[in-house]
Amino acid sequence: MAASLRPGDPAVTPALVAEHGLTGEEFDRLVAMLGRAPTFTELGIVSALWNEHCSYKHSRPVLRTLPTRAPWVLQGPGENAGVIAVGDGLAVAFKIESHNHPSAVEPYQGAATGVGGILRDVFTMGARPVALLNSLRFGSLDSARVRYLFAGCVKGIGDYGNCVGIPTVGGEIMFDAAYEGNPLVNAMCVGVMKVEELITAKAEGVGNPIIAVGARTGRDGIHGASFASEDLSHESDAKRPRVQVGDPFTEKLLLEASLELIASGHIVAIQDMGAAGLTSSSAEMAARGDVGVTIDTMKMPLREEGMTPYEILLSESQERMLVVAKRGHEAGVKAILAKWDLSAEVIGEVIAEPVYRVTEGDRVVAEFPGSRLVTDCPQYHPEGREGDDARARRESDVNLTPERPEERDPMWTLRALLAAPTIASKRWAYRQYDSTVRASTVAGPGGDAAVVRLPGSERSIALATDCNGRYVYLNPRVGGRIAVAEAARNVACAGARPMAITNCLNFGNPKRPEIFFQFREAVAGVGEACTALATPVTGGNVSLYNESPRGAVYPTPTIGMVGLVDKPEHVTGSRFTTPGDAIVLLGENTAELGGSEYLATLHGVVAGEPPACDVAGERRLVDALLAAIAAGAIASAHDCSEGGLAVAIAESCMMDRDQPLGADIDLSPWEALPRRALLFGEAQGRIVVSTPDPAAVLAIAAAHGVPARPVGTVGTAHAPLRVRIGGAGWESPMARLAAAWHDSIPTIMSAGALPPASPA
Amino acid sequence: MRIGIVTFPGSNCDDDTVAAVARVGATPVKLWHKDHDLRDVDLVILPGGFSYGDYLRAGAIARFSPIMREVAEHARRGGRVLGICNGFQIACEAGLLPGVLLRNDSLQFRSEMVRLRVENTGTMCTGLYEAGQLVRYPIAHGDGRYTADAGTVERLEGDGLVVFRYVDAAGEATAGASPNGAMHNIAGIVNADGNVLGMMPHPERALDDALGSSDGLALFESLVARVAA
Numbered sequence: 006m007a008a009s010l011r012p013g014d015p016a017v018t019p020a021l022v023a024e025h026g027l028t029g030e031e032f033d034r035l036v037a038m039l040g041r042a043p044t045f046t047e048l049g050i051v052s053a054l055w056n057e058h059c060s061y062k063h064s065r066p067v068l069r070t071l072p073t074r075a076p077w078v079l080q081g082p083g084e085n086a087g088v089i090a091v092g093d094g095l096a097v098a099f100k101i102e103s104h105n106h107p108s109a110v111e112p113y114q115g116a117a118t119g120v121g122g123i124l125r126d127v128f129t130m131g132a133r134p135v136a137l138l139n140s141l142r143f144g145s146l147d148s149a150r151v152r153y154l155f156a157g158c159v160k161g162i163g164d165y166g167n168c169v170g171i172p173t174v175g176g177e178i179m180f181d182a183a184y185e186g187n188p189l190v191n192a193m194c195v196g197v198m199k200v201e202e203l204i205t206a207k208a209e210g211v212g213n214p215i216i217a218v219g220a221r222t223g224r225d226g227i228h229g230a231s232f233a234s235e236d237l238s239h240e241s242d243a244k245r246p247r248v249q250v251g252d253p254f255t256e257k258l259l260l261e262a263s264l265e266l267i268a269s270g271h272i273v274a275i276q277d278m279g280a281a282g283l284t285s286s287s288a289e290m291a292a293r294g295d296v297g298v299t300i301d302t303m304k305m306p307l308r309e310e311g312m313t314p315y316e317i318l319l320s321e322s323q324e325r326m327l328v329v330a331k332r333g334h335e336a337g338v339k340a341i342l343a344k345w346d347l348s349a350e351v352i353g354e355v356i357a358e359p360v361y362r363v364t365e366g367d368r369v370v371a372e373f374p375g376s377r378l379v380t381d382c383p384q385y386h387p388e389g390r391e392g393d394d395a396r397a398r399r400e401s402d403v404n405l406t407p408e409r410p411e412e413r414d415p416m417w418t419l420r421a422l423l424a425a426p427t428i429a430s431k432r433w434a435y436r437q438y439d440s441t442v443r444a445s446t447v448a449g450p451g452g453d454a455a456v457v458r459l460p461g462s463e464r465s466i467a468l469a470t471d472c473n474g475r476y477v478y479l480n481p482r483v484g485g486r487i488a489v490a491e492a493a494r495n496v497a498c499a500g501a502r503p504m505a506i507t508n509c510l511n512f513g514n515p516k517r518p519e520i521f522f523q524f525r526e527a528v529a530g531v532g533e534a535c536t537a538l539a540t541p542v543t544g545g546n547v548s549l550y551n552e553s554p555r556g557a558v559y560p561t562p563t564i565g566m567v568g569l570v571d572k573p574e575h576v577t578g579s580r581f582t583t584p585g586d587a588i589v590l591l592g593e594n595t596a597e598l599g600g601s602e603y604l605a606t607l608h609g610v611v612a613g614e615p616p617a618c619d620v621a622g623e624r625r626l627v628d629a630l631l632a633a634i635a636a637g638a639i640a641s642a643h644d645c646s647e648g649g650l651a652v653a654i655a656e657s658c659m660m661d662r663d664q665p666l667g668a669d670i671d672l673s674p675w676e677a678l679p680r681r682a683l684l685f686g687e688a689q690g691r692i693v694v695s696t697p698d699p700a701a702v703l704a705i706a707a708a709h710g711v712p713a714r715p716v717g718t719v720g721t722a723h724a725p726l727r728v729r730i731g732g733a734g735w736e737s738p739m740a741r742l743a744a745a746w747h748d749s750i751p752t753i754m755s756a757g758a759l760p761p762a763s764p765a
Numbered sequence: 766m767r768i769g770i771v772t773f774p775g776s777n778c779d780d781d782t783v784a785a786v787a788r789v790g791a792t793p794v795k796l797w798h799k800d801h802d803l804r805d806v807d808l809v810i811l812p813g814g815f816s817y818g819d820y821l822r823a824g825a826i827a828r829f830s831p832i833m834r835e836v837a838e839h840a841r842r843g844g845r846v847l848g849i850c851n852g853f854q855i856a857c858e859a860g861l862l863p864g865v866l867l868r869n870d871s872l873q874f875r876s877e878m879v880r881l882r883v884e885n886t887g888t889m890c891t892g893l894y895e896a897g898q899l900v901r902y903p904i905a906h907g908d909g910r911y912t913a914d915a916g917t918v919e920r921l922e923g924d925g926l927v928v929f930r931y932v933d934a935a936g937e938a939t940a941g942a943s944p945n946g947a948m949h950n951i952a953g954i955v956n957a958d959g960n961v962l963g964m965m966p967h968p969e970r971a972l973d974d975a976l977g978s979s980d981g982l983a984l985f986e987s988l989v990a991r992v993a994a
Contacts, residue, residue: 163874167905168815170777254775254818343775439876439905441977442813444781444970663934753855 007041009226010373011365014045014315021045021680025052028557029047031383038381046363046370049315050378053228053281054288057549063515064547067525069544071532078505078541083127083203085277086196086633087543089505091569093462098132101140101193101470101509103548108190108235110616112157117165121323124169125277128260129326131204131267132196133444136457137166139176139192140470140509140563144185146426146753148298151180155186155434155752161297162192163437168253169260169268173438174447175455176470179647180426181605183474186553187237187504191509193470193565197459204267206276206286207295208329208355212275213351215287215298216335218266218337218342219259219325221308225249226282226321236552237512239597255324255347262345264328269341271334278325283735284318286327287353288361292376295298299362299610300353304369314363314370329355361632383517389526392519399479403598403613404679415651415728416737418607420745421609422648422685425606429659429749451660452579453498456570465576467501473647474559476600476615481523485530485562486618491562491646492566493538494692498642500575500634501568503538506546508564513557515549522558522586524549530618531562537620540566562579575634579643580660581668586640586719587699588668592691594650594675596682602647603685607707622711626690629709633694638701639684644689651684653693654717659728659743667724667739670717676731683730695719766989769796769806769923771836772854773827774982776849778813785969786810789985798830808845808889808988809836809850812890813905813982823908824854833859845889846961847988852964853953861961862954863921864913866906874907878977879944881929881938881952887957888928891963892987899936900980902966904944909965911954918948929953929964939975944980983990 015021022032025048035043035051043051057063063216073081079096080088086100104119112622120137127134139162144151166173176193209216226249244385266272273295276286283305291298302314307320328349330338335351342349356362360496361378363371411417422428448456454469477484493503504734512519535542551558570576581588598604599613633639647654650672659665675683696702699715706713720726727736768786772779772792779795786793794806798816803809816827833855833887840846840861845968846855856862869875878901899914913921919929929952933942938950944963953964966982 124780137969160873164907167874167876168777168818170814194868252818254820256817257775283990439874441876441905441967442777442972443904444784444972444976447975548903569864576975677811 008044008047008369011368011370012045012481017043017045017048022048024332026056029050031055033379034258036381038377039458040405041647042519044370046315047320047617049319049515050284050371052125053284053319054378056383057286061276061279061547062382063385063387063549063624064169065384066386067528071528073538073541075541078543079203082542082544084544085129087505087507088130088203088309089498089543089567090200091459092464094200094460095448095462096196096198096203097466098127098130099195099507099565099567100126100544101128101191101507101563103511104190104192104553104566105187105511105548106237108158109187111248113161113747114250115249116158116161117194118249118323119190120162120165121256121281123192124171124256125279127194127196129206129275131202132198133264135172135196135269135445136195136455136468137171137192138468138470138565140187140514141630142179142184142561143180143624145182146180148185151185152754158190159437165253167253169257169437172440172442174750175450175468176448177432178434181559183476186555187473187551187558188560189511191563191615193464193507195468196568197276198251204275206274206290206293207310208290208296208298211355211357212332213355214335214351214357215323215329216328216349217305217352218349219347220252220255220322221306221348222317222320222322222325223308224316225319227316227319236550238554249323251323251664252697257326258347259326262342262347265341266338269337271337272301272328272330273331276327278327280321280507282319282321283327288378290327290329290419290735291361295376297356297358297360298353299356301364301366301409304350304352306348306350318395320364326532338496345687367532372403387515387521388518389522391522395478399614400611401612403604403610406604406608406610406732409607414733414735415680418685419651419655420742421556422606422652423742423746424749425602425715426750427602428648428652430747431439431750433754447470447576448578453495456499456576457734459531459625463573465570467499467570468498469495469566471495472561472563474561476521477527478598479615480613481526482530483615483618485527486534486620486703488564489531489534489538490618490620490623490689491644492564492624493540493627494644496568497630498565498644498692500577501570501629502631503540503566503568506535506540506564507543508562510547511551511558511561513678514550514553520557527560529560537624565583567576576752577634577642579637579657580641581657581666581719582640583697584666584719584721586695586697587715588717588719589694589696589699589702589713590691590716591630591694591706591711591713594678594683595686595688596678597688598682598686601685601687603681616687616689622690625709625711626692629706629711630692632709633702633705636705638696638698639694640697641695643693645693649685649686649687655726655742657693663745665723665739666742667720668717668726669720670728672716672730675716680730767792767793767794768823769809770795771798771809771811773798773814773816773830775812775816775848777969780812781969782812783973787883788972789988789989791971794931796832798832801831801835803835803839809845809857811848813850813852816851816855823851824858827839827855828859834952835875837861840961842861843958847890847971848963850965850967854908856922862956862963863917864910864911867907867912869910869912875944877944879904880932881966882932882965884927884930885925888959888962890987891928894908899932901978902968902971902981903977904966904984906965907947909947911951913948916940921954924948924957926955926957927951928955928962965980
């Protein structure tokens with residue numbers, strides 16, 4: 006059978022081909038594969054599957070270099086989510102995915118459906134979602150448009166997760182002008198299952214029915230995946246109809262129904278109809294199982310009349326799943342869906358003939374040979390070359406940046422940094438997220454990492470997302486390493502052994518050599534750190550074309566890290582707990598200042614070599630900290646990141662505004678370092694701990710080859726922060742530091758304006 | 766004793782509530798919203814969540830669900846009903862409790878630990894608390910601003926039917942202590958007959974100091990003590 010022209014469908018002209026984003030070469034490839042010209046429906050299918058979002062055509066060869074194996078990895082890249090074993094017969098499924106472009110034009114629905122999609126990726130593996138995280142990047146909050154995007158994304162994330170009843174427990178948010186026209190919205194979901202409940206999305210068994218379950222199909226989101234694979238422009242707002250609309254209530258029903266389906270034994274495979282909808286889910290399931298499929302679009306449950314096969318195949322209506330059931334179990338599947346008031350219709354079957362076929366009743370509207378639809382996608386090896394701007398910035402000497410007069414008082418600088426939106430408390434956002442539903446959240450948003458209990462086990466998981474795009478821009482390889490290393494430090498600070506990562510690689514247009522250079526180098530850096538830290542990559546998502554008329558975003562390979570806490574007493578918080586405890590710095594201070602938040606916030610400078618990242622040293626640091634925690638010697642642990650040592654110490658003092666503790670800090674051993682680099686530089690591999698037993702901590706650090714030195718003492722409630730370096734000393738009332746950090750974002754968001762540049 | 770927990774399609778605190786009931790030694794019985802059978806339970810809990818999506822008004826559709834006919838009948842016979850969060854909203858919509866829960870005054874969802882003062886220790890939920898005791902429970906809601914006409918609020922206050930009130934660290938019911946703008950900082954009320962109690966905060970999420978608070982344990986222990994009596 007060959008596909009025939011469908012009355013009413015447009016003719017496939019070169020202009021139409023171009024409109025579908027196919028290059029001439031790709032079109033020739035398609036014609037060669039078919040042995041004839043494609044129909045309109047076939048063109049639509051190929052355009053959906055061969056865009057970057059679905060095909061990874063520019064990224065796959067680079068991604069293959071990442072480490073993906075470890076004894077505890079049960080499912081690596083290529084499935085809906087990665088899965089690791091965590092002991093006690095339990096497994097954790099997790100994945101991070103972007104929803105950047107939809108969120109740029111419709112922040113509420115864009116972010117909400119991002120959460121919905123990542124939830125489905127996890128529960129299709131058979132896991133019950135137990136936690137959500139979000140990694141967000143926006144432009145400067147002094148823009149009204151950015152405040153609208155920020156508020157809309159936060160509300161969308163909250164409304165969706167809150168309704169489904171999965172706690173949003175963490176993540177991070179950074180602000181930089183580089184993300185002004187193209188915010189990043191990366192959502193991560195983590196689920197838990199028994200190891201034997203793992204199910205994959207591989208179509209099998211000739212004669213088995215293919216069933217569409219969940220919400221009905223409408224015209225929303227058609228070409229969403231293609232939209233995500235082009236640069237944003239002034240015309241992008243006109244593509245708002247390509248943004249899907251979410252319904253978290255239906256998602257909740259679909260979640261329960263899907264887990265019940267998987268447990269019932271009625272089905273052999275299940276996959277989310279996500280990006281590129283029915284097309285992508287059916288073609289990928291067929292390709293994984295190496296079988297043929299046939300689908301009749303007239304059997305698809307629709308919510309609108311008169312939809313064409315083209316529209317039905319490409320719709321990205323939300324809250325839908327594609328299921329391959331065992332033959333004869335159709336009634337069982339329908340009964341489960343009916344219990345949850347959802348539809349289930351047989352729309353096709355697995356066939357022996359090696360074709361991917363779509364019919365409209367009896368008429369064949371698309372037919373591709375074997376799994377070549379997926380496997381024949383072209384792969385590109387673009388040229389990569391460092392951009393001139395990045396090199397010039399990296400090579401400039403940031404130590405020549407003159408200090409502002411106010412900086413003579415480092416406490417002024419500290420308050421300015423604490424109020425910088427990237428560093429300031431994000432409670433304004435996360436208090437809108439239900440972080441305690443499921444009654445398992447040991448540590449919610451606001452600390453180094455979130456901690457969630459595993460059911461029926463004394464273990465818990467620690468979760469963090471991280472990436473400083475500024476570092477990656479200035480030096481992609483180093484920035485890639487740091488993203489992983491910081492995520493590892495964060496879960497270690499919570500008391501967890503880093504286990505594995507998922508990544509969301511947000512970059513610009515890969516056809517530009519400087520962008521592909523960033524991509525290739527950053528992925529290499531991520532791989533180096535993952536190897537050193539024994540945290541394999543279990544999957545993730547590539548988001549390219551993150552560009553607006555202002556240019557590309559900072560290259561942002563967001564890392565989602567899962568760590569494992571063995572015992573309840575190992576769970577460690579970020580804030581100081583006990584007056585009189587010693588404060589010890591693990592790691593070494595340096596003169597590095599490049600790429601720092603200090604330079605960006607105080608001086609508007611994004612330049613310099615980002616801090617060096619010794620991945621072997623990071624491993625030793627994590628090992629030392631975990632050994633000290635296991636020995637019961639650690640009261641709190643907080644890693645040094647944006648804002649450096651001074652910010653880390655101040656945060657540990659006043660993170661809990663109601664019960665702040667002071668601190669007396671003496672940094673005289675580093676008197677020879679430039680003061681601003683010592684206080685605010687972002688040298689890697691450093692963790693500030695508080696301990697009742699500094700001798701034990703120093704001994705454990707020494708045994709691991711990690712530099713460590715006492716830097717001060719935790720003060721009493723509401724005492725000031727005092728810092729001494731050699732003969733010089735400064736202090737600030739804790740309430741002023743707390744006000745700078747806690748009030749900054751609420752003030753900006755309620756007044757609609759930036760706080761004064763000089764904090765009072 | 767048997768405590769029923771209703772699962773509406775969008776309930777998402779039902780499992781947490783089941784665990785809380787089991788924790789204090791009672792037998793949790795899951796009740797399905799499409800059923801008409803309360804299965805001989807001694808007490809019904811309407812748990813938190815988004816019963817039917819709550820796109821209309823929280824709880825407005827749930828009151829028409831099949832199981833709610835039986836729950837209302839159970840309450841009319843003097844049977845005990847506890848509504849938590851969405852369950853409180855449903856109880857109000859179903860007329861089992863006076864007043865209504867409106868959108869938070871911040872117009873934002875609020876998820877945080879709050880301080881409450883136990884105002885009435887004579888109820889089925891508070892027998893094991895001290896009068897005026899301060900407790901900490903998490904809240905997580907977008908529509909928690911308790912509102913009623915002046916006469917109703919006066920009656921609630923006069924008859925001691927306010928059970929929990931949002932307070933600050935000093936135990937004072939200041940405006941700033943309320944996370945949602947509720948009238949008189951009302952966080953929970955009981956009906957005049959004492960058999961239907963509704964509250965916005967989540968005691969089932971406050972059973973363990975490692976999760977932030979164990980103050981909710983006494984609430985479930987009170988329930989069991991009263992049902993057993």
